[in-house]
Each structure stands twice: as C-alpha cells, then as structure tokens.
Amino acid sequence: MEQRVRVHRVGLNGREIRVVRSAPGPDATGLALRDDGHWLSMYADREGADRLAALWALAARSPRSLVHLPLRGDPAPHDGAGDGEPVALDLVLLHHSLQFPTSSWKEVRARLGAGTPRTVSLPDDDLPDGDAVDHERRHHRTYRDHLGFDIAAHTLFVVGSSTAFREEGSALRNFADRAAAHRRRYPAAAHFCVELSPGPRGRGRTRRHVPGSLHIEYRDAW
Template identity: 45%
Template sequence: MELPVVIHRARLGAAEFRVVRPGRPLTRAVLVDHDRHLDVYLDREAARALAGLWMLAARSPRSLIHVPLRANRPPGGDVPDDSGSRLDLVLLHHSLQFAPSRWKQVRSRLGPGRPHTVSLPEAERDHGMTDADHEARHHRENRDLFHQHLHAETLFMTGSAKVFRGTAGHFLDVAREGPGHVPVHPNHPHFCTQFHGNDGTLGDAREIHVEYCDRWSS
C-alpha cells in the first residue's frame, strides 16, 4: 500500500527526534480511554491508514509515529458511551527508549514537516499460528509485547517490530470486513476486533477494542 505521511523533526538540546504523522488527517477515528480498557472507533479509510501506520512503526525504529485523534468528533449511531477521555496516539519501537515525559516539548517544536509517500506491504493477520508459536508468545521471556504509557493526553504504544507487524492486521480486518458486515446485519451492525490479554501481545498494556463505525457526526 502507498501511505502518505508528513515527516517532522524536532530538537531538544543535543537530541533530534523524527516524528511521522499521517499525510491526511484521520478525521473518522477516535481513541477513547475507558480506564480498564481502550476503545478505537473508525471507518474504513482510517482503519486502512492505521494498518499502514502500524506497519510503518515496525520498520521505523528511530521514529515516533504520531496520530492526532483527540480533537476528532465521536461516531454517531449506536456506539457505547463516549464518556471517557479522548487521546492522541504515538507508536514507537522499544529500542528508541523515548521518555513520554518529553513528548509535550517535542510536540511543541514540530514545524510544518515534509510530505512523503511510503510504500508498505499489506498487513496480514496471523491465522496460521502453530502451537509452538502460541507457546512462545506466552513464554515469560517473550519480549515481543506492547507496553503502554499515558502522558500529555497521548497513549504511547511501545513494542518490537515483530509485535507491530503481527497486530497490524487487526485494523485491516476492520477495513475489509466492517463495511460489508453492517448492511447485512441490521439487527447487530457491530463488527470489531480486539487486542486481547490472552493473545500474548500485551505486556504492561490494557486491552484495546477496535470497532468499525459507518455513521459519524458531521
């Protein structure tokens, strides 16, 4: 897939940070903090973009992938209570060792940036995981896990290239299946997927519910 992005650079003292944002705003996507879990609501275009950004995070260990979402309007229609806090999202490789406490300063120093187009492979769900793969995911020394931090109204998803690649398909599933599911299931127009605690991909991280929505506030 071809993913338009904007590349920014910000300097804090001797350190320079590379921040990548979507080239087009993901206006039909929101990330909501419901304390015990996180909810992502999105349409088809936003789901495909997030799949691409997840893949980009897997191959960009020196970059912060910033997805501005907290100013977006919530979806309309029959969705769960939107009383939680809306958040922005940052994806980053664990080797970057970026301290979220520095994010507010980095964010304030971002200029207009440089447009760029990234060529990425399509994300795929790992439906063929073997028993050995499943056991390895749940081994106590498994380092391919997501960890989350919350700072400056932003959720930081920190992980390895492997865990980003292995979970990007959550969003591609929503993009592929959500639009077709809703019209033919009028009594249950709910299509979702989930980063589940039993999947072996979450370390110090809450579960994430990802739901397709076709009705949005204007």
C-alpha cells in the same frame, strides 16, 4: 497502501527525534480515540481502518521514528463505556529500542513545526495474515515481543518491536479487510471490533494505571 505524512525532526537533550505524522488531508474520515475509564476505545470507519492499518505497518518498518496520529480533535460517538466524560487522545506508535521518555512528548509535540510532506507507499500485504502468525508461541514465558501501553500528554503510546507490531497488526489487517463487508452482511449485529492488549495477556490496568485493553470498533459513520 499509500499514506500522506509529514516528517518532523526535533532536537531533544542532544539527540534528534524523528516524528512521522499522519497528514491525510481535509477530507479524511473516521478515526477517534478515547480513554473511557474502563478501557481505551477507538472508532474507525472504512477509510479510518485502512489508515490505521497502514500506519501500523509503517511503525513496524520504522524503528527510528515515532509514528503520530493526531486524533484528539476528531469527533467520536457519544456512547462510551466510562462513568465520566471520555478523554480524547492522540496515538503514537514507537519501538521500545528508541527508549523515548513519554514524559518528553509534550515538549516534542510543541516543537514539531510544519514538517516535510511525503507520500509513503507500503505493500498491501505488509502486515501478515493471521494464519501466518504462530499465536501459540506468544503465550510462552520466554516470548518478549509484546506491546506496551502508556499515556502522557493526552496521547496513547503503543510501544513494541517490529515483530510485535507485525504480529498484532495481523488482527488490524483482518479488521480493516472485513469490517465493512461484515456490517453489510450482518446489519443486525451489535458491532464488529478487534481488541489489543499489552503484555502477555490482557489485564484491567497496567502498572501505570493505563487501561489494559484497546477496543477498536467499526462504525460506518457517527
């Protein structure tokens, strides 16, 4: 998996914040993220699903970086589930060990500048197959490698450990690998999707009133 990115370094309160920003080029297709009120809705075509899985794998490998997908300006389907107008969001993936204050993101984002272009290469199997993940142990009370969600400055933050990103990423890998073929094989099916939740189990909203489910749906086009 190869991804074009830009690497930015921003000073904040005496520390350096390293941001790896997705830069797929002008012809990139299909990723959008919305807060629909009831849940978080993401839409991906084949290229978008592959890009999301690759950057998710990069986040698992990058405990000292914020991985940023600037998605707010990208169009999305007009059939969200919320009662009002869906709110467009960016996406940031980061490790909890950074202890990054999400309230500082607006300032950091405003100071990113042009950054340094790079191409990142990742193994195709960097995210594990679902069969390689011990899903049962994730329900044990002592298990701590869960994802967390937060929203600030029109950005969804997905926070976790390397283990959390890799294990939850197995579902994304399966989604990216199977989505297009599933749509061709079952054209009458309502949709093909994957759902990620913060904490040990899904819930309506987190303690900071962030929707407790990220629903990622495959769309050929919109």
